[in-house]
Amino acid sequence: MTTPVEVDQSPRTAEASMTRPSRASVVSRLLRWESLLVLVLVVLIVGGARVSPVFATAQNFSNLTVATMEVGIMAMPMTLIIIAGEIDLSVESMLGLASAVLGFLWAAGVSLWIAIPVVLLMGAAGGLLNGLLVTRAGLPSLVVTLGTLALFRGLASVVLGPRAISNFPGEFTAFGFGNVPGTPVPWPLVVFVVLALALGTVLHLTWPGREVFAVGKNASAARYSGVRVARLKTCLFVLSGAVAAGAGIILTSRLSSARADAGQGLTLAVVTAVLLGGVDIFGGSGTLPGVVLAVFTLAILQNALRLADVSTQLQSIAVGLLLIVSVVVPHVVIRIRGGSR
Secondary structure (H helix, E strand, O other): OOOOOOOOHHHHHHHHHHHHOOHHHHHHHOOOOOHHHHHHHHHHHHHHHHHHHOOOHHHHHHHHHHHHHHHHHHHHEEEEEEEEOOOOEEEEHHHHHHHHHHHHHHHOOOOHHHHHHHHHHHHHHHHHHHHHHHHOOOOOHHHHHHHHHHHHHHHHHHOOOOOOOOOOHHHHHHHOEEOOOOOEEEEEHHHHHHHHHHHHHHHHHOHHHHHHHHHOOOOOOOOHHHOOOHHHHHHHHHHHHHHHHHHHHHHHHOOOOOOOOOOOOOOHHHHHHHOOOOOOOOOOOOOOHEEEEEEEHHHHHHHHHHHHOOOOOHHHHHHHHHHHHHHHOOOHHHOOHHHHH
């Protein structure tokens, strides 16, 4: 005869087991990279307000937002590319080429309604070139995009030379530094938010997003699971090229000038924002909300340093240190998480 086993089914015990988080869960939440970024962001805002009374004004936040939107916009597709295990270092040169071609077409009498789609298609074609060289020729994306970094910048110099085109219509230039009517929200921020929401939804809520993570974790396993790895990576490079061209159009609008050297040095800022957002440089993990937080963290840091009259050289040192920290710290956090379980 079997003796029945008594089970404590009291509501209080059940409720406690469901509501009381484990120590490992609490540590995991506290160490979540996005939470750390929010904390850093708050510290920077408080510090910036103490540095200068101008910092906390709506006009200053509008200015610092506009100044970083090209970086933020290019960081969105870069996030997907790095999660997939690749990198695109040619984005700043594609931005410059887009600005140069847009200026050339406008100076030649082509309507902006025609020139802008042409420039976006050109950006997609440049991304397609990167994608095919990586996926079909089997070349490392680091080497390929270093090559196209120089190629696109050289083409920009050929197209426009040392001259600058600055006689754009007021409706076009108002988009770059104008605000949504009745608000301090710049129009480029609207583009950034729409792009972030669209790519964030795709990355985190759809099967193509799951495929991006799978390819970054193990491309061979993903391929055997039915993922078309080459096509996926090529599409990501095409997206990156088109978005970089779009960022070139926005920068041209904001500066009211098209130049072949536009955007020089922005690749470092883009990669820093992505890695600071918690994306693993080796691929396979990361979140788009983290990158969005990192974009504004970087913008606020640079703005606060600028208001504090910190030299450009020291600002570059700060960005470089952030890049190193963004690579090292996540691995330390992962080890701490693993030790807490």
